[in-house]
Amino acid sequence: MSKKKFDTPLTAAMINSLSKPGRYPEGSISCLYVKVRSETSKIWIFMSKRTGEMSLGSWTGNGKAGMTSIPMARKKALAIHAQIGDGKDPRAEKRASLMTFGKAATATIASIKAGFKSKKTEEGWERILRIHAAPITDTPVNKITVEDMLAILKPIWTTNAETAKRLRQYSEKVLDWATVMGYRSGPNPALWKGNLDHLLPKRPRLQRGHHPAVPYADMPAFVARLKALDDVATLPLLLTILCATRTSETLLASGKRSIWTRPCGRFLLSAPRPARRTIAFP
Incomplete structure (x- = not known):
């Protein structure tokens, strides 16, 4: 690929006039080039022995979104030179910048x-x-x-x-x-x-304690209120109350079967046992 040098730094008019495929030095910053693929396809590249060829974006002469102007290309090239000066790997830095x-x-x-x-x-x-x-x-x-x-x-x-x-x-x-x-x-x-x-304050401990239990005498009224809510979220609680089971047992219950067998792993027993009541799942 040809490599042509100019006596002065490239201008927008000079870049727009380029048509022959090749690499053209920007002129004011080392390792910065315009790479011409065709008359309508031109990109900025940073090229050195240490980095190889790194794309810096497509050229634009009219400031289109997503394109790279001469000042932008120069800024990117200077940033890469700074990374090299700090002992960093520009390619790794560019790869990392893409990982959000x-x-x-x-x-x-x-x-x-x-x-x-x-x-x-x-x-x-x-x-x-x-x-x-x-x-x-x-x-x-x-x-x-x-x-x-x-x-x-x-x-x-x-x-x-x-x-x-x-x-x-x-x-x-x-x-x-x-x-x-x-x-x-x-x-x-x-x-x-x-x-x-x-840097962050110590959070106060939560002092709410255990949730209070519903008095046995109030349970019928409580269950009636739950049923009146007509909300699917009340069904697991009703099941727990009717079967006198632990919350974790209800959460692990499967609605695929009409008869619920409580797992023996929840008890100090050697075999599973059926729930105290037979529940027909809706």
């Missing part, structure tokens, strides 16, 4: 979900990160800072303690994954000990 927190979160969940106890756990991870980490979803993982973590944690730190706790833990896991995969380096900004524990 949202993409890393999706990849992290995919890599660990086989160890989740249920689909509900996976959905919980996705929901918390999607809603509460939304401000950093499109941020490259190598650009996320402690300030970014504080920005998503502070709004719910004292008002929604459990969700805030999980958000921090999940974020730490996502950024750990990104580090191991080579998308970022350095300390994890979501780390608690020696990091966020110095």
Whole structure:
């Protein structure tokens, strides 16, 4: 491929006039070229022995969105020179910039979900990160800072303690994954000990205690009120009351069979036993 030099730095008019395929030095910054593929296809490249050929974007002479002007190309080239001067790998930096927190979160969940106890756990991870980490979803993982973590944690730190706790833990896991995969380096900004524990207040312990029990004498009226609600969410509670079972047993019950056999794993027994009442599931 031909390589033509000009006596002065390239201008927009000069680039637009280029038609012969080849690499043309920009003229003011080393390693910066316009690569002409055809009269209508021209791109900026940074090329050196250390980096090889790196695309910096398509050329535009009229500022179209997604295109790269001369000042933009120069700025990108200077940034690459700075990375090289700092001992960094520009190609690795560019690769990392494409891995956003949202993409890393999706990849992290995919890599660990086989160890989740249920689909509900996976959905919980996705929901918390999607809603509460939304401000950093499109941020490259190598650009996320402690300030970014504080920005998503502070709004719910004292008002929604459990969700805030999980958000921090999940974020730490996502950024750990990104580090191991080579998308970022350095300390994890979501780390608690020696990091966020110095910047966030200690949350007060929840003092609500156990939920009060319904007095036996009031139970008929309570059940009548539940039935009057005509809400599917009341059915598991009614089943638990009628069968005098534990909440976890009701949650594990299957509605595919008309007779419910409670699992022996929930009792100190050697074999399963039927529920105290036969329940016809709707």
